[in-house]
Amino acid sequence: MSIRVTQSDVARRAGVSRATVSYVITGRAGGSVQITEETRQRVLAAVAELGYQPHAAARSLRSGRTDTIALLVPDGSNPHWWAIVRGVEAVTRAQGCQLVLSITGQEAERERQSLRALAEQRIDGLILILTYAGRLAGELEALRLQGSPIVTFGHELPGKDLVTQDYGPGTREMMDHLIGLGHTRIGFIHGVARTGLGADRLFAYRRALRAAGLPYEKQLIVQCGPNPDDGACGARRLLDLSPRPTAILGVNDLMAMGALQAAHERGLAVPADLSVAGFDDIDLAEHLTPPLTTLRANGETIGRQVATLLFQRLSDPERPQQRVAIPTELVVRGSTGCGRSPN
Amino acid sequence: MSIRVTQSDVARRAGVSRATVSYVITGRAGGSVQITEETRQRVLAAVAELGYQPHAAARSLRSGRTDTIALLVPDGSNPHWWAIVRGVEAVTRAQGCQLVLSITGQEAERERQSLRALAEQRIDGLILILTYAGRLAGELEALRLQGSPIVTFGHELPGKDLVTQDYGPGTREMMDHLIGLGHTRIGFIHGVARTGLGADRLFAYRRALRAAGLPYEKQLIVQCGPNPDDGACGARRLLDLSPRPTAILGVNDLMAMGALQAAHERGLAVPADLSVAGFDDIDLAEHLTPPLTTLRANGETIGRQVATLLFQRLSDPERPQQRVAIPTELVVRGSTGCGRSPN
DNA sequence: TTGAAAGCGGTACCAG
């Protein structure tokens, strides 16, 4: 609880004025302002002796910069989001900024609350991961956040930079992989927190079927919630069909895990009796039994990319709107195979 | 990029002085200061019309409060840490504060860097999860953070509140469970990022063996890194022993996953050929095949508790040092069983 | 009940 050391204390100690201290601290010495090396050293020494630490709020008040960015993520339970957070954190740290984290949990109200708080905090920039696209524009407008640097992932905000991940082509690869293995009846677990999410995968799923001349059976598509529990539940519904599908595709790895679990409960061997695959390639996917075939969408890469875009925007507000697509990659592991005929 | 709306603008609009606006905004009206209801409404109306948002930095500079707390977590890959972050975030949000997240990744240097940055930010409080206990005290001293409200989890900082989780008794339960199933040779995968971590579990493991009159075989304890890969690697080493252990205990769920993976590679059935168990009960543990027996240490609860302690400290700096122990709970699932004799 | 004014700690312009 020692009394705060201010710039004035340093100035007094070093026998210079506050301005000089400021110049030295901010490293302006040598640039627009010339400071004797000797003076510089004296200031630095005083700083060290006194243990002076600049006051961020004061600096921010004056400079207008906060050296803080904020990140809104929708969900606390899918490891994929955490990988994104990790990527964002890494870049933010490298840029010498602080990261404010807000978990909105798929609720519009919490999202709004977070945005309101952030607006007051006067963040330098904002990263929105899969937020409520529709309502958002108006919200941002109201909060006068519209002008701030924003990068989104998972949906577009007019005029803002964005990172996209089109699962479409990858889904096609995945389907071709499964169809190539001889599967003709492929279940799809569409477990999402909001309607609209995962639509790209579902769409590509149908197209792939059509392209392969396979029938599209509505009953093979199961809608459920976003948790592995829901996924297991959905998978059970698929396995109850007769004849049952010989492969199940989860809209993400969590759903695929649910399918693995359901298969295990039913005494079905994977992939002998049932092939299972997911999307994202979360860290644990490769350590499941059997290791999960999945379409990789490296979360950390996404996070890094999103953050990088934000910092570029920060340093050049005038650059044209950016749009970066993250490629996906089919990762074939042990959970998919030819399989024997059911029943 | 609209020009900033300040308190003065509101004051002018409402035809009052800045002070009055401040009183209304901070809700002081009715307390030490009396404001006519009519004036209050006029101010509120002006605020709404102008879309005025208080400037956090300015307020903070004046009031000394930042309404921000920081959280240092060691690792970005163990889902258990993320659960803790979730808990902290939830409480922080409920308190109307911002959460600054810093992932230190088990590196002392990054930890120091984070602390330095936080010291400048003048955070209201700090939560340290499993940081470098030893070096830390001196570090905090140097950064004049010593006086700030701090709550730790996973190690003690002199005089600071802390949340502890003693895995000891639970480990004993776990061992009794395994021994009760007939296992006499139980492998232990000690995969940690730093020496010292997980010592409580290892210690209880040895005590439980002794209590049961079972021999302690050094070769049954495998040291490895903290990732599931390392865990799988460690498990393979255990399975290479002859006779091999009939049960494997991982120092956390990730290690247990590695063991499940290794067992699967070897064609060993779990739990028929090998029982596997872990610690923490991460979200996914119950969805593994087979569902993992584990000692639950609910991460979200830990996070909530840690954050709650911090906010209590914030509101009453004089209260005596607090120490809260989080209970563990043995969760028996399908990955442990009697098993048949190996070979 | 309301207003004037003094800072909070830095930054950066301008004069010397």
Add this chain to the structure above:
DNA sequence: CTGGTACCGCTTTCAA
């Protein structure tokens, strides 16, 4: 090359 100083936007005491 260095020092004086006017602000940044808000809180809070003191007077009116």
